Amino acid sequence: MNLNFGSxxxxxxxxxxxxxIAMIPSLAVSLIYGETAVAEAFAITIFITIIVGAFFAKLTxxxxxxxxxxxxxxxxxxxxxxSAFIGAIPFFISGAxxxxxxxxxxxxxxxxxxxxxxxxxxxxxxxxxxxxxxxxHWIGGIGILLFAIxxxxxxxxxxxxxxxxxxxxxxxxxxxxxxxxTAKTLLTIYSILTVIEAVLLxxxxxxxxxxxxxxFGTVGTGGFSNYNASVGYFDSTYIKVVITVFMIICGINFNxxxxxxxxxxxxxxxxxxxxxxxxxxxxxxxxxxxxxxxxGEGYTAGDTATDVAFQTASILTTxxxxxxxxxxxxxxxxxxxxxxxxxxxxxxSTAGGIKVIRIIVVLKLVARGFQTRxxxxxxxxxxxxxxxxxxxxxxxxASHMFLYILLLFVGTFLVSFGNADLTTCLTSVITCLGNIGxxxxxxxxxxxxxxxxxxxxxVLSFLMIAGRLELYTLFIFLTPQFWHPDR
Numbered sequence: 001m002n003l004n005f006g007s008x009x010x011x012x013x014x015x016x017x018x019x020x021i022a023m024i025p026s027l028a029v030s031l032i033y034g035e036t037a038v039a040e041a042f043a044i045t046i047f048i049t050i051i052v053g054a055f056f057a058k059l060t061x062x063x064x065x066x067x068x069x070x071x072x073x074x075x076x077x078x079x080x081x082x083s084a085f086i087g088a089i090p091f092f093i094s095g096a097x098x099x100x101x102x103x104x105x106x107x108x109x110x111x112x113x114x115x116x117x118x119x120x121x122x123x124x125x126x127x128x129x130x131x132x133x134x135x136x137h138w139i140g141g142i143g144i145l146l147f148a149i150x151x152x153x154x155x156x157x158x159x160x161x162x163x164x165x166x167x168x169x170x171x172x173x174x175x176x177x178x179x180x181x182t183a184k185t186l187l188t189i190y191s192i193l194t195v196i197e198a199v200l201l202x203x204x205x206x207x208x209x210x211x212x213x214x215x216f217g218t219v220g221t222g223g224f225s226n227y228n229a230s231v232g233y234f235d236s237t238y239i240k241v242v243i244t245v246f247m248i249i250c251g252i253n254f255n256x257x258x259x260x261x262x263x264x265x266x267x268x269x270x271x272x273x274x275x276x277x278x279x280x281x282x283x284x285x286x287x288x289x290x291x292x293x294x295x296g297e298g299y300t301a302g303d304t305a306t307d308v309a310f311q312t313a314s315i316l317t318t319x320x321x322x323x324x325x326x327x328x329x330x331x332x333x334x335x336x337x338x339x340x341x342x343x344x345x346x347x348x349s350t351a352g353g354i355k356v357i358r359i360i361v362v363l364k365l366v367a368r369g370f371q372t373r374x375x376x377x378x379x380x381x382x383x384x385x386x387x388x389x390x391x392x393x394x395x396x397x398a399s400h401m402f403l404y405i406l407l408l409f410v411g412t413f414l415v416s417f418g419n420a421d422l423t424t425c426l427t428s429v430i431t432c433l434g435n436i437g438x439x440x441x442x443x444x445x446x447x448x449x450x451x452x453x454x455x456x457x458x459v460l461s462f463l464m465i466a467g468r469l470e471l472y473t474l475f476i477f478l479t480p481q482f483w484h485p486d487r
Contacts, residue, residue: 004071008078013056015079019086020049022139023132026090029209030128038128041094049086070482077477080465084108087136096129101454108461110136112468113350115223115320115437116428116460118450122228127209130226134216140468141220141250141350142190189257190350194219197246204238214321218246221350223320223437230445232323237306240323244310248281251317251345272384273346273357277316280356284312284340288333295330315340318352320437322445334440341430341439352435352467354404360384361397403471407433411463418456428452432460433467 023046030039087107091097097106102118109116110133119125125133194215201211213226227233231243252274259267268274289308292299307324314321315337326337344353364382371380381388411429420428420442427439428449438445449457466474476482 003074004068008071008075009056009059011075012079012082013053013058015083016049016053016056016086019083019139020046020053022135023049023090026128026132026135029131030126033127035126035128038090038094038096038126041090042128042132044093045086045089073473073476073482076469077474080111080469084111084461084465087111087132090132091129094126094129096125099454101457102450105449105457105461106133107136108464109432109437110134110222110224111140112435112464113137113140113220113222113318113352114432114435114464114467115217116432116443116464117224117448118452118457120448120450122226127226130224131209131213134213134222134224134226137220137222137224138194138216139220141222142187185258186254189254190219193246193249197242200242201239204236204242206234206239214243215246217321218243218319219250219350221247221250221317221319221345221352221435223314225321230322231310237302240306240310243321244306244313247313247317247319247321250319251277251313251349251351253346253348254350255348270386272360276360277346277356280340280343281312281316284316284336285309288312288329288336291330291333311337312340315436316343316351316353317345317349318434318436320431322438325444325446327440327444327446338427338430338440341427341434341436344434354401354434357384358397358401361389361394362401365394365398400471403475404433407463407466407471411459414459415452415456418453420452420456428456428460429463433463435464435467 023042027039027042027046030036030042084104084107087110088097088100088103091103091106092100097103097118099118105116105118108114115137122130197218198208198211198215201214202208206214210226213224214231216222217224223230225231225233231240234240252268253271256267256271256274285308288311289305292304292308293301310321310323311326313319318341326334329337342354343359344355345351347355347357361382361384364384368380368382382394383389408426408429411433412425415425415428416422418425424439424441424443427441428443431437431439431443438447441447442451443449449460452460
């Protein structure tokens with residue numbers, strides 16, 4: 001096994017320090033609201049994490065080498081789990097979430113931007129804890145590694161081999177010549193969107209605390225709210241519209257925002273994935289809204305249109321916020337929502353799911369299959385945005401789809417040991433693997449995951465991180481070939 005443990009420990013130390021620094025705003029919130037016990041929990045966690053992180057960084061200061069791809073896979077996998085573990089400590093030692101497994105589940109859900117929760121009464125928790133819970137979405141959305149990649153070169157570490165192991169989507173294009181500059185550019189775009197949404201929510205009547213909480217959940221497409229009724233608590237069309245728009249924006253490939261500044265907005269319409277993404281949103285909205293209007297259940301056009309637009313955007317972008325209980329909709333509308341759960345947002349966005357680009361490629365492969373049977377001698381290469389896909393790219397996408405489906409079956413089988421009904425078992429796995437949040441059955445929009453066994457929560461936590469890391473990053477780490485000394 002040829003792993004560069006010196007550089008690995010160095011980077012783990014850096015990331016631990018970043019996480020501890022990221023807890024400072026939550027510590028400040030606790031102090032502002034007079035939550036002494038919670039402030040102490042954050043202070044203890046920050047102190048211990050910084051000490052250990054600094055020790056790792058200092059211990060390996062003179063052993064730095066360029067990272068290899070194998071190192072990148074190892075680093076990404078280990079410190080997503082480390083991050084979730086550290087993030088759970090304030091939950092546990094403050095007493096807000098007294099169960100270690102529940103605290104770890106909530107932290108995994110936060111960093112992976114899933115939004116699934118074990119909390120039965122969110123509003124009873126301290127404000128500092130709820131702030132940290134939502135801030136993990138913001139950190140996880142852009143990816144802890146983007147923070148690290150942006151600062152590592154100044155610390156003597158090359159980050160170029162990390163981007164192949166962890167990105168917000170299947171592919172993080174270099175929008176600038178250097179990976180560090182790319183990370184900084186994407187972080188700048190991410191921060192600008194955060195500020196704009198927070199200001200718009202403030203203008204809609206939210207206080208600063210609520211505005212930040214819901215901005216973190218929207219921009220990171222995570223979905224944690226500080227209210228039991230989620231966004232529905234505010235009963236404001238303006239707030240619903242603002243969050244809907246930003247959920248849709250944050251489900252778009254972030255590279256397009258940068259390119260649009262240089263080449264104009266036409267880059268969006270030239271991108272096949274973006275066009276399909278918008279078409280899927282519009283079709284799902286029109287289908288559900290139309291069906292509800294003709295159902296005879298007394299739905300009013302204005303409120304229904306707002307709620308349907310919100311829910312379709314929330315599910316497709318895997319944000320998971322709710323303004324209504326879609327389980328009360330007709331079955332056919334629920335099936336449409338289930339289909340959106342599988343699709344997810346665009347590549348290189350903060351959204352989860354299979355991703356629109358993979359769906360496009362699979363559909364093109366199916367079409368090519370029909371064409372090949374009609375014209376056996378014809379050579380047809382799938383194209384996306386006018387560019388031919390290589391056989392390796394097609395193979396990777398096909399194998400990703402197979403692995404995704406396999407994990408759905410295996411995960412559902414394992415969770416079923418907890419004796420939940422089939423709908424609950426299946427959709428809990430779908431929502432965790434796709435980093436979505438709510439499912440159906442006992443884990444629907446108005447329910448939570450508190451009733452599940454510790455074993456089920458552990459399985460689902462594993463699936464949340466696997467989904468956030470695009471499956472292969474985690475599972476390569478678990479293969480015997482990865483650990484073979486001669487490979």
